[in-house]
Amino acid sequence: MPTPLSTYRLQLRPGFGFDATAAVVDYLADLGVTHAYLSPILQAAPGSTHGYDVVDHSKVNEELGGEAGFDRLGQALGRAGLGLVLDIVPNHMAIPGPQNRWWWDVLENGPSSVYASYFDVDWRPPEAKLRNTVLMPVLGDHYGRVLEAGDIRVFRVGGRFEVRYFDHRLPVAPRSIDALLMAAAMVIGGADGAPNDELESLASALGRLPPATAVDTDSVRERHRDKEILADRLGQLLEADPAAAAAVDAEVDHLNHDADALDALLERQNYRLAFWRVAGAELDYRRFFDITTLVGLRVEDPQVFADTHQLVLGWLAEGRLDGLRVDHVDGLRDPRRYLARLAQASGGSWVVVEKILEAGEHLRDWPCAGTSGYDALADIGVMLVDPGGEEGLTAAWASFTGGTADIGQAVYEAKREVLRGPLAADVGRLTELLVAVCERHRRYRDYTRGEHRAVLEEVMACFSVYRTYVDADGAGVGPDDVARVEESTAQAAERRPGLDADLLGFLADLLLLRVPCDRPGCPEAELVMRFQQTTGPVMAKAVEDTVFYTQTRLISLNEVGADPACFGADVAGFHAANAERQARWPTSMITTSTHDTKRSEDVRARLALLSEVPERFGELCRRWSAVNEQHRVAGLPGTDAEWLLYQTLVGAWPLGADRAAAYMTKATKEAKVHTSWTESDPAYDDAVIAFTRAVCTDAVFQGDLAAFVEPLVRPGWVNALTLTLVRLTVPGTADTYQGQELWDLSLVDPDNRRPVDFGRRRQLLALVGGRTAADLWADTELVAAGAPKLAVTTAGLRLRRRRPDWFGAAGAYEALAALGAAAPHVVGFTRSSTGDGAPPGGCAVVVPRLPLGLDQAGGWKDTVVELPEGTWTNVFDATTWPGGEAAVDDLLGAFPVALLVKE
16 A cells, blocks of 8 residues: 555535545645545544544444445545545544444443443442442533433433433433333233233343343343343333333323432432533543543453454555544553554554654654654744744743743643643542552552642653653563653652652652562553553643643744744754654654644744744734723733734734634633633633724724734745745655645634635646746735645645655655855755665755844845755746755745755
């Protein structure tokens, strides 16, 4: 199967399914990509707009067109000569109701469900009320209030019964309806007072089912078989006997009007209905982050792996699929073991993983092609930021907001909040494990539960990476794991001197397998594996979903995979990162916009310019704040939200009031400073919306904003062209996010998942094909339409497709030397083939950076790049260049970036 050279990411949803995708396949082929790359396509929750909430791994999503639609898409791809890459979700499933038959069966049958082992549920938590029970925190108020208000009701569906609470549906345990059926049997019994034989028989049989706590294989099999037979029998009886049906329905109606009786029935279920607010502290199943409607899968179980991957592996074997992007790999119990199993089952298919690498962290030596590209996004983005602007912008931000640029401290504090808030239940689960471990070691058995929890919270708050990858079942501990654990425990001791040093050291020894484990699955090993699954969500919730919205000094740096503390980078570091990627992960994905990025690549490209004019931007923000004072409501919103808003308006200008208000609502709730999704402040929320709408329609402010932004638009486009050409030519598999081949000023989801106008893109592509990029750059109307970016995109993609030997695993990457006064403003490198007998030729890329500083310095002047020997043709203006020194002023005179080819 072919390794993808380039991909085009498409977000499928109801309204843009397989047939709509098939309709743009010819456009993708003309653009130059080698593979379409789809968001998840297995059956998702009804109405899903993203596909990550899978409910059935055995079906293709019917709302996208089902199996037939997927077949038609495959045929269209085949005719166009394109391959297919798919995003998959092995970590979790959605639990919306009966659509997820596995979870429905677990709720119906508890630990005795044939699917109980599929999900990461703690059936033996310390709270007696939750043993052998799943907590379902779906109620809008306390259970007793909701029950007494009559909002919880029972419904009969044939021979089965459901509990319903508004849109929530849950099954009734078969054993628990025995009393209801017996009461109905008595109502329609004989004249002698004897109950109805059929209903009595069914009631007795249901009551004799093996209890939900029986987990031996025979009991589970018996229960599953018999409860299905009995439900079918009951359904047939009630359909054939109207009197029996009426009696049963009357008992259901009575139940729904008797809170005590309904409560008694609910107490017999294998789940516990609860107020949604208790989820953070008491939830007994692993989730995706803190989303209670996404339950963790135990994909480490071979049967679960087989059942969740059956369709995908079949498509890979049949050649209908060429590669995979694995979502949230850090959520898995053992990513390395999972990827090894996937590689074996798929025959070594191309697989990339969604993995966020922190500063100084490297992808482990896993059996995959690399990451989904966030590391490359960070490397490219930071290159566009001027390190010289850090002091000025930091001072301006601090003066305006009162904030401090200690991002490490901000992350630490956010983690502490996460550990005590939305992920408190996960910490509680770890605490009970640590208690159990300490009970097995006499030196540590006298520590209190509070002390156990304190050391766990502190060590996790001090973790500098998403997680470690200690393998308690075989591979052991790597040097990176040792370094991370020792670093975090040392920091924990420093930050919290009151922590017991012995207990802290014992935890470190446990996490590094220095404490003997006497049997497979022992508490010591379980603690290690669960700790590793918990630190990732803690990091994500604290950084991506909190700090990125509070540490807003320069928000182009606040991106998934990036480090806001890293304010700019030199060209040498950029080249070193690319050389390493070519050597270690030559087919890793390279992306600069995704469905998860906080703002599009073009917004970030423009915002990076603020690093070149930090004092000017700070002065303007103070002036704008004075102009907009009239729009505040009781002094709200604060200056923190105002600074974020002004940057957002600059980056996405022109931005309408509706989109701006929607963004600011999400941003302020994610920041969790004045309001949040779970603890909203209506007065603050209303003030944010009112202020945002007012400034977006204030003629004076908008005029001043436009006067500042308009001179940045063209330099922002230059940055965007640099970013685009680099993405398409550095080592790795180049990914283009839907619509990004034109200028796109999208913000965080759902803004970045809006429908793409492919008709407009087709028209522009036809136009681009007849003109040089240099001509397009001279046409003001076409520049505004995004034609130059389209020209760069198609030139890069078509070259990759035509000369895969320059860009794949056999390719070479070499930095080009730049000399002269403006050398720090130019980035150049070559791509070519390696090895004996490699085809001759190669390409050279020359792009600018920090364009405002370049103009202020008087342009390129004497700056040159050293081209390798030979004759080079610039595909953007058809000029030719000999090897040796090439004047950058001439090379980039007609078009901002250069792609030179030597055949």
